[in-house]
Amino acid sequence: MNKLPRRQPWTCAKCLRQIQIQKRTNANVATAVGTPDSSYYENAHVGTTRDFKADETLLRHVFNDQSAWRDFSMRAKSTSGLIGNRHLTEPRGFQRFAESSLQKCKELVERVLSASTLEQYKTLPRDLDRLSDLLCRVIDLSDFVRTIHPNQNVAAAASAAYSLMFQYMNELNTTTGLNKQLRKAWDIDELQSQWTREEKMVAVILMKDFSKSGIDLPDAHREEFVNTSNDIANVGTDFVNGMEYQKGHVRAYKSQLNGMDPRYLQAMSRFTQTDIPVYSTLGKHIMTSAHDSDIKKKLYTAERTASTSTINRLEQLLLKRAELAKLTGYDTYAQLNLTDKMSKTPEAVTKFLLSLSANNRGQLRAELDQLLAVKCTKDPAAVNVEAWEHTYLVHQLKLQTATKKAPKSRLLEAASNYFAVGHVIQGLSSLFQSLYGVRLVPREAKIGEVTGQTKHHQTPIIALVCDFPDNSGAAEPSTLSPTSVTTLFHEMGHAVHSILGQTSMQGISGTRCATDFAELPSVLMEYFATDPAVLKLFARDWRTGELIPDELVNAMLQEKQDRAEQTGGWDNQTQILMAILDQVYHGAGPVQGLAGNRYDSTAAFHDVWNNYSIVREPAGTAWQGFFGHLYGYGATYYSYLFDRAIARQVWRAVFRDGEKGAAIEREAGERFKQEVLRYGGGRDPWHCLEGLMGDGRGVLAEGGSQAMDLVGQWGVGAGSEGQM
Structure with missing residues (x-):
């Protein structure tokens, strides 16, 4: 019931999955880059005439060079207490x-x-x-x-x-x-x-x-509400922490493993059969490389079947939430939890998801046709692609094109040399300077109130906890892969939402907005991470200072497009199905099950997959037991897809797909800042979108079912800039 502060400590869902918290968070880069002399510390400042070059150099070195970091931290050491x-x-x-x-x-x-x-x-x-x-x-x-x-x-x-x-x-x-x-x-x-x-x-x-x-509620009912809320917290935690498979191993015969790496086969040379641990490294290799369809089906089924106790905990969670909704006068838990979201109603969410599914169907069909063609090279009579074959067929498709892409692959292997951590941070600063007129400068934080002419607002305090590679003592920098660069840009999108917020009240500042709007700035930032004009702002070889070549930029973009064309539609469908299932699980079914304290989540899972998926789920699975987001999201799992669709449209309509340097245009950045970022949660998100991209009809401003349907029609694209 912790509602008075309204927002719990806000954390990006993607951050929780992709960032593993470590005790050491500072990247260290080789002294070969060079340590700035003391003049850099003296010249880098904010508030007066600025030496941009000195600021950029200091920013790079603070993140790139261990000795530079120690020097700066000693100079900036605060005596006023932590933060x-x-x-x-x-x-x-x-x-x-x-x-x-x-x-x-x-x-x-x-x-x-x-x-x-x-x-x-x-x-x-x-x-x-x-x-x-x-x-x-x-x-x-x-x-x-x-x-x-x-x-x-x-x-x-x-x-x-x-x-x-x-x-x-x-x-x-x-x-x-x-x-x-x-x-x-x-x-x-x-x-x-x-x-x-x-x-x-x-x-x-x-x-x-x-x-x-x-x-x-009356006192007695309020006590019941408190108890039910506590029950939800307890069973939800037990569900997430206690997930387990119904069966831990799958028996495989050596004859079923043809196609795998010979090293695995050699290790099994003395045995005709072996037990494969479910969801193990060996199991993943089998799903990717083994030609035999039966063993892949067995593993797929085992990996997607949770134990009976796991399913029971999930079903109790859903029943308790249904009970909570009835206590507060709502028909379903989804109704209860969506009242303060952009969607407002479960019906609007369903309309969005079905519209999105229709938008994605063409891309998915094209991908499956490609995979079916691969399958037909070994089985000419094949007419469809089974769910358990997808990973294997995608791998086979990649092998078919590997020779043609070998030069590009060798080029991409050197990409991280252009992404030393300090260079990436400096690039973010340069991007923010171009778009919003703000930049990042290392200096001691001065905490207090910022006074404007008519109102006060807090100085935001934002921390990004990252697991950058630790190269302490090494003679080379800590560098990031292109994927990690995208992740860092995503996280900084959340930060800039708070940095540029101009609300005078804490409860609506920065990311304290509708939860199905909070991911928009971060998902949008993922587009900037691979834009050629943005990369040219900072991506330099840490050894030579050479600017990233066009050939490498094009190879990175091509790899992204190839990945999108091979699995983008499939990945989108998976997310759509999960979001639909989330709505079903928090809809009328569990409410109806309250009378007998029974709800069949497995039947509902198969009903969703078999009604909305092009590729059917095999009988006997119970994957919903591994859907941990059901506890944290509760009828709002659609949010990330929703913000991906909005971000895609913003990138197209405001930043013009990055064409002719639009990704670093101040006019586009100001437009996004003035219509979205500065409001935090202080303006109806639909009105933000209307001001940013409205066509004059007012469909976005009105929100509701029609606006949700329109966002679904925008689609999330074949390429998943991010995944849940």
Whole structure:
């Protein structure tokens, strides 16, 4: 019920999958690049006449050179506490920070509960937003530090501060007076005309969140809501952490492994049969290379069949969510969870997904036709491609074209030399300078309030935790693959959303927007990561300083296109099917199952796959037991596909597919900043899109089912710039 701050510590879904948190996060690059002398530190600054070259050089070296990093960090070392917090000069400072914040929270709560005059009610949205801010300052910071800090004492102190404030927040979410006071203020017509647009939006958001947390329920039902919510948290955690296969091994005969790497066959030379661990390296090689269809089907089925206990936990999660929805007056959990999203209703989500599926069908058909042609070279009578054959046939298709692409492959092997970490960071800075007029400069952070002419806003504090290669002591730089460059651009898209936000209230700042809109800036950034004009801003060979050659840029783009043409439609269909299944699982089925405390998730899974997929799922599987996102997303798994479709259209309509240097045009960047980024969550996302790309008909501004259908028609493209 932790709804008062409205947003939990926000984390990109893709980040959680692709970034493995490590204790060491700084990349080190060889001294062969050269260490800047002290003049670079003196000349790199913000706020006066700027030496751009000095800034760029410093930025590269701070990330590229271990000695440069040590020199800079010693110069910039703060004496004011961790992240500029005066309390956090030692571990026990977390306790002081939490207690100080807690006291301020209690004073604000008392102020809200005692409000009685018009002037006091007028400040309620900002008072509650300030309350949320105080809570989040401790909870978000403590959660971050306890996760990544290398010192166990600091991490433990941060965890204790987190628990203290989280417990208090849960108490607030059962304090009915806060909601009653806000609603009373909302009903005063005179205040409506005095509140700013942001204040109105924050008030609406908070009232919705209070309602969704069961605050209006009678005492007995509210207690039931709390208990059910706790049950959902417990069973959901058990489901995600306890996933297991129904069968751990599949028996394979040596005769079934023809086509595999001879080294595997040689290792099995003494045996006629062996047990293959499910979802193992050996199993992956079999799915990729073994000619025999039967063994691939056995492995595919085993890999997509969860244990009975895993399925039972999932079904209890779905039933508990259905129970929660009924408690709060909603027909389904999807209805409950979508009320504050862009989609608003399950029907609108379904319309989007079906429209997207229709858009993707042509690409998928083309891919399957290619694979069927490959299959027919060995089985002329073949008429379709089976699900368990897909990985193998894609591999065979790649082998057929490998000879033609050998020169390109050799060229791509050297691509990472052009992506030293410091060069990539400098490239992001150059891109932001071109698009938005802001850039990245290494310097000590100065935490505080930024004052404008008419309002105040917080200086955003953003941390990207990365697992860059650690080349400590090596005579060469830490470099990134093109795929890792794209990932870093994606994460920086989230950062720039907060950097450029201009809201005066914390609850709608930066990424604190509708969850099905939060991925737009980050997914859009993936397009920039492979754009030729952007690459020319920074991609230089760390050894020679040579700018990335056109031949290599073209090879990278061709590889991306080849991958899209071979598996883009298949990957899109998989995501669409998962999103449809998410809607079904949080729809009417589990509600109907409440009477008998039984819901057949396996039957629903096969119904979705067999009704919406071109390639049918074999009988006997129960893959839904491995769909861990069902717990975290709950009827919103469509969001990433949704933002991919929007990002694709923004790239086409605003940045003109990067043609003639459009990816680095200030006019296009300003347009995106002014219509989207600066608002954070302070403007209806549909109105942002209307202002950015509307055609005058107002379809986007109205939102709803028709707008969702239109976004589905845009499609996500054959090439998946990112995958869930």
